[in-house]
Amino acid sequence: MKAKIIGGSAAAVIALTATALVKPWEGYSPEPYVDMVGVATYCYGDTGRPAKARYTEQECTEKLSSRLGQYMAGITACIDMPLRQNEWAAVLSWTYNVGVGAACRSTLVRKINAGQPAKMWCAELDRWVFAGGKRVQGLANRRADERRMCEGQ
Structure with missing residues (x-):
């Protein structure tokens, strides 16, 4: 069974929940900096060449919302099973951090698509702690934060 396209109020709740989960972990940086693995980063984890030298918090929040929508479309295409809103929010936060390609190729997504219980695949988040x-x-x-969200705690 293919995951249904998420729309309307469910998508809005997922986006708001994921935004609240992502923001503190990515941190707000109005100007570009080089992160711990050498990637130029700005706003809330945006990478690549910024269009300008400095961003307001509002601009960065808008960029994050837009990017989360893109990441949601990417990860939704890889997941064949329905998820609860809290599970989607956790998966979206994780995907934003590791990238759609890595997420789609992961054991975590394979376990979701195999129909394993959430407790089993949420535990896979613990493996993604290396940079x-x-x-x-x-x-x-x-x-740990994403796992708590994933497990509905």
């Missing part, structure tokens, strides 16, 4: 080959406590903390 540049090293365990990063900030990622471990973020994954």
Whole structure:
């Protein structure tokens, strides 16, 4: 069974929940900086070449909302099973951090598509705590937050 396209109020709730989950972990940076693995980053985790030198918090929030919509479309295409809103929000936050390609190729998505219980595949989030080959406590903390959301805690 293919996951239904998420629209209307459900999509809005997921987007708001994911935004609230993503913002504190990505952090607001009005100007570009190089992150711990050498990636130029600005706003709330945007990467690539910024269109301007400085962004307001409102501009960054709008960019985040737009990008989360793009990431939602990407991960939705990979998931064949229905998820609860809290599960979608956790998966979307994680996908925003690791990228659609990595998310779609993951054991986590394979377990979702195999119909495993959420408790089983939510636990896969704990494995995504490395950057540049090293365990990063900030990622471990973020994954714990996403897992709590995923499990409805």
